[in-house]
Amino acid sequence: MTNFKANFKSNFIFITGGVVSSLGKGIITASLASLIEELNYKVNIIKLDPYLNVDAGTMNPYEHGEVFITFDGGETDLDIGHYERFTNILFSKNNNITAGKIYMDLITKEREGVFLGKTIQVVPHLTNEIKEKILKLSDGFDFILVEVGGTVGDIEGLPFLEAIRQMAIEYKNKVKFIHITFVPFLKHTGELKTKPSQHSIKKLQESGIQPDLVIVRSDIPITQEIKNKIALFSNLLPKYVINIPNLSNVYQVPLLLLNQNISNFLFNNKRKNDLKERSKWVDLNIIIKKIERQSNVINIAIIGKYTNLKDSYKSLIEALRHSSIENKAKINIKLIDSTKHENRIIKKELQYIDGFIIAGGFGTRGIQGKINILKYLREKGIPTLGICLGLQLMVIEFFQNVLNIKEATSQEFILDKNNTLKDDDRYIYVVKLMEDQKYIKLVGGTMRLGNYKCKIIENTLAFKIYQQNEIVERHRHRYEINNEYLDLLESKGFIVSGINEELNVVEIMEYVNHPFYFGVQFHPEFNSRVFRPNKLFTFFINLLKKRKS
Numbered sequence: 001m002t003n004f005k006a007n008f009k010s011n012f013i014f015i016t017g018g019v020v021s022s023l024g025k026g027i028i029t030a031s032l033a034s035l036i037e038e039l040n041y042k043v044n045i046i047k048l049d050p051y052l053n054v055d056a057g058t059m060n061p062y063e064h065g066e067v068f069i070t071f072d073g074g075e076t077d078l079d080i081g082h083y084e085r086f087t088n089i090l091f092s093k094n095n096n097i098t099a100g101k102i103y104m105d106l107i108t109k110e111r112e113g114v115f116l117g118k119t120i121q122v123v124p125h126l127t128n129e130i131k132e133k134i135l136k137l138s139d140g141f142d143f144i145l146v147e148v149g150g151t152v153g154d155i156e157g158l159p160f161l162e163a164i165r166q167m168a169i170e171y172k173n174k175v176k177f178i179h180i181t182f183v184p185f186l187k188h189t190g191e192l193k194t195k196p197s198q199h200s201i202k203k204l205q206e207s208g209i210q211p212d213l214v215i216v217r218s219d220i221p222i223t224q225e226i227k228n229k230i231a232l233f234s235n236l237l238p239k240y241v242i243n244i245p246n247l248s249n250v251y252q253v254p255l256l257l258l259n260q261n262i263s264n265f266l267f268n269n270k271r272k273n274d275l276k277e278r279s280k281w282v283d284l285n286i287i288i289k290k291i292e293r294q295s296n297v298i299n300i301a302i303i304g305k306y307t308n309l310k311d312s313y314k315s316l317i318e319a320l321r322h323s324s325i326e327n328k329a330k331i332n333i334k335l336i337d338s339t340k341h342e343n344r345i346i347k348k349e350l351q352y353i354d355g356f357i358i359a360g361g362f363g364t365r366g367i368q369g370k371i372n373i374l375k376y377l378r379e380k381g382i383p384t385l386g387i388c389l390g391l392q393l394m395v396i397e398f399f400q401n402v403l404n405i406k407e408a409t410s411q412e413f414i415l416d417k418n419n420t421l422k423d424d425d426r427y428i429y430v431v432k433l434m435e436d437q438k439y440i441k442l443v444g445g446t447m448r449l450g451n452y453k454c455k456i457i458e459n460t461l462a463f464k465i466y467q468q469n470e471i472v473e474r475h476r477h478r479y480e481i482n483n484e485y486l487d488l489l490e491s492k493g494f495i496v497s498g499i500n501e502e503l504n505v506v507e508i509m510e511y512v513n514h515p516f517y518f519g520v521q522f523h524p525e526f527n528s529r530v531f532r533p534n535k536l537f538t539f540f541i542n543l544l545k546k547r548k549s
């Protein structure tokens with residue numbers, strides 16, 4: 001038994017997945033939370049990740065998609081991003097609990113002597129630690145959705161399944177389980193196959209968990225016959241098997257869930273029909289449909305180096321989508337791999353693009369390609385938004401090609417083999433390591449992370465965009481624009497229009513002799529929601545729309 005007293009008002013909904021990963025569990029969980037929130041219930045979401053990293057911060061985007069930054073500086077799983085984009089909830093880093101974090105806290109307690117004399121075991125000690133963390137985040141909420149990462153059957157996931165199984169006994173009718181599976185369509189026989197789903201449901205049941213609802217993901221809509229079959233193997237009535245086929249837009253998911261009577265499952269009889277017609281997702285989907293029918297398309301390119309995996313730029317892509325809905329403009333996003341432009345730019349790839357975003361990133365790979373592309377965009381007057389590393393490269397390119405200081409670079413690119421800074425007078429560090437970063441030895445969780453204020457300078461484009469004197473945005477970086485050289489940049493029209501006064505860090509720069517050449521040290525993409533897009537992207541798309549008409 002855990003020490004923490006639960007709020008018995010809380011309803012727990014545990015969401016597991018089977019068959020394959022990347023089923024969109026995060027989007028379904030976020031959609032459920034949004035529907036619950038619409039009925040004014042207090043809802044919280046927890047993501048349990050069975051991997052042993054303490055957080056997602058040290059993972060390459062290719063391993064696990066983007067790292068999502070929370071307001072309080074958490075480097076979290078990208079699902080936390082989905083949760084924020086669909087709801088009004090502001091998530092803390094504590095809402096993402098990895099197995100690594102649980103083991104670390106448990107072992108720390110053991111060293112402190114908390115369990116003195118006892119043998120520490122997975123059951124009950126590790127499972128208690130999991131339950132305690134869930135309960136702590138449940139206090140004061142009507143609904144707690146807990147998404148268990150990974151796939152049922154993974155070795156790492158077993159303690160999590162055991163912990164939530166125990167919670168079903170401890171909190172009886174307050175607990176529901178949703179299992180999400182996949183039904184593949186075999187092209188050569190033209191059949192939908194339920195066998196993998198049957199196996200994964202069996203596997204879940206072997207862990208002592210009986211799903212209350214099965215959500216079937218599929219490439220094409222499944223038939224009632226398939227639903228019946230899955231229901232039979234799941235010990236469920238067919239009405240508790242619902243289907244989410246692939247959709248053109250993830251923001252259709254809440255409505256699709258509503259249309260399949262998810263309210264019956266979530267709420268008691270009194271409230272179950274309250275959402276039917278008046279959900280905010282109804283209107284949003286009407287707008288989305290209208291936009292999809294438009295023939296004019298704004299082409300936006302994201303220049304980066306993790307372009308093989310779209311999930312690496314998840315928040316950025318979604319933020320652009322939010323602002324396109326706000327502008328009622330259809331957009332098409334193209335990912336361009338900057339490493340292909342290292343020797344010289346391939347103009348063909350940059351053609352017909354209305355606006356460019358130079359994305360954030362780390363390390364030297366792909367840098368020269370980005371600089372080459374920036375030179376072209378600056379000279380041609382093509383709207384360009386630089387984010388974090390993007391801003392830093394805008395500054396470097398400006399020094400190299402406008403001020404003709406070819407030695408200009410960032411300290412990040414001149415690290416020696418041991419990853420330590422080299423004092424090399426062949427280079428001029430126009431981008432340098434932040435002062436407080438110099439003494440940091442650990443890699444995980446040590447960047448300048450999360451919310452910081454940015455003062456907006458009046459009579460600038462930035463002020464026109466934000467219409468306020470101060471904004472707060474999320475950050476994730478170690479390097480900054482070197483203030484020593486700002487006068488030189490400003491003398492040529494590349495001016496500072498946003499600054500963090502406490503740390504004296506440049507936050508926004510803009511080039512006055514250009515239609516839109518705008519760089520930000522922060523990551524506006526982490527602060528955009530479908531019902532409240534980020535002002536910067538909204539302005540950007542609005543500008544592209546006006547230029548096109």
Ligand code: GLN
Nearest residue numbers: 360361388389477478479
């Ligand atoms: N690598 C750069 C830094 O650490 C930029 C980081 C980013 O783009 N998120 O400052």
